[in-house]
Amino acid sequence: MVGFYSRLAEYYDLLYGSKDYRAEVDKIHQLIQKYKTSPDNDLLDVACGTGRHAEHLKKHYNVTGLDNSDEMLRIAAQRNPDLRFVQGDMRSMNLGKKFDVVTCLFGSISYMLTYEDLAKALEAVSRHTKRGGIAVIEPVFTEESFRPGHLSIDCVDEPDVKIARVSMSRREGNVAVLDFHFLVATADGVSHHSDPNRMGLFSLHRIKALMEETGFTVELVELGLVKEQILIGIKE
Numbered sequence: 001m002v003g004f005y006s007r008l009a010e011y012y013d014l015l016y017g018s019k020d021y022r023a024e025v026d027k028i029h030q031l032i033q034k035y036k037t038s039p040d041n042d043l044l045d046v047a048c049g050t051g052r053h054a055e056h057l058k059k060h061y062n063v064t065g066l067d068n069s070d071e072m073l074r075i076a077a078q079r080n081p082d083l084r085f086v087q088g089d090m091r092s093m094n095l096g097k098k099f100d101v102v103t104c105l106f107g108s109i110s111y112m113l114t115y116e117d118l119a120k121a122l123e124a125v126s127r128h129t130k131r132g133g134i135a136v137i138e139p140v141f142t143e144e145s146f147r148p149g150h151l152s153i154d155c156v157d158e159p160d161v162k163i164a165r166v167s168m169s170r171r172e173g174n175v176a177v178l179d180f181h182f183l184v185a186t187a188d189g190v191s192h193h194s195d196p197n198r199m200g201l202f203s204l205h206r207i208k209a210l211m212e213e214t215g216f217t218v219e220l221v222e223l224g225l226v227k228e229q230i231l232i233g234i235k236e
């Protein structure tokens with residue numbers, strides 16, 4: 001068994017090659033500008049992955065990225081040698097400063113598996129957000145929207161690497177399990193990896209309530225990045 005974000009990190013950008021990070025950042029930037037009243041432009045991207053949002057966010061903000069995977073951070077730093085990346089867990093992060101914007105995008109908040117851990121992560125987001133600053137939390141699926149039994153396939157067809165990733169989703173209580181299986185073909189041969197990706201299923205309205213408890217006024221916004229609404233927290 002390998003974790004997607006450790007041994008398979010090098011394939012992350014290939015698998016999400018069609019995701020339009022530039023267009024997403026344009027929308028997120030407009031949203032931030034609509035709500036932010038704090039004076040500066042320091043932005044923390046929590047669970048920044050390979051730094052693809054950071055690559056576009058840095059045109060508007062002084063970006064710091066945080067992730068718990070060294071392998072993802074290594075790619076993020078190669079892509080953005082001008083930025084600071086910090087290894088850490090979103091529940092316990094302590095960067096010793098507050099930011100004007102804290103983002104947590106592409107469903108990364110769902111790596112919290114319990115409401116207790118979700119509350120810790122949202123408290124940490126709040127601790128890092130200035131008064132008048134903004135938190136942007138993007139769930140990919142929620143308690144309300146998750147449908148078990150969903151089948152998926154993604155393929156990469158590059159000259160030197162071929163990947164087929166298939167999954168079947170199931171539910172174990174409050175956790176969505178996406179059983180990913182990868183077949184990876186390179187000049188070294190074909191390897192198989194399985195990665196049962198476990199993601200917490202939370203109600204959008206309970207995420208909102210937890211953010212409010214940590215000092216945010218929260219709005220739910222349709223941005224059209226993924227199917228879910230995005231939570232915008234305005235720090236009082």
Ligand SMILES: C[S@@+](CC[C@H](N)C(=O)[O-])C[C@H]1O[C@@H](n2cnc3c(N)ncnc32)[C@H](O)[C@@H]1O
Nearest residue numbers: 005047048049067068069072089090106108111
């Ligand atoms: C779906 S990827 C999203 C990456 C990036 N935000 C993007 O949009 O491409 C989820 C990321 O969350 C990170 N992650 C998972 N659990 C985490 C935790 N407890 N603290 C910090 N990062 C975490 C993973 O390493 C991975 O990079």
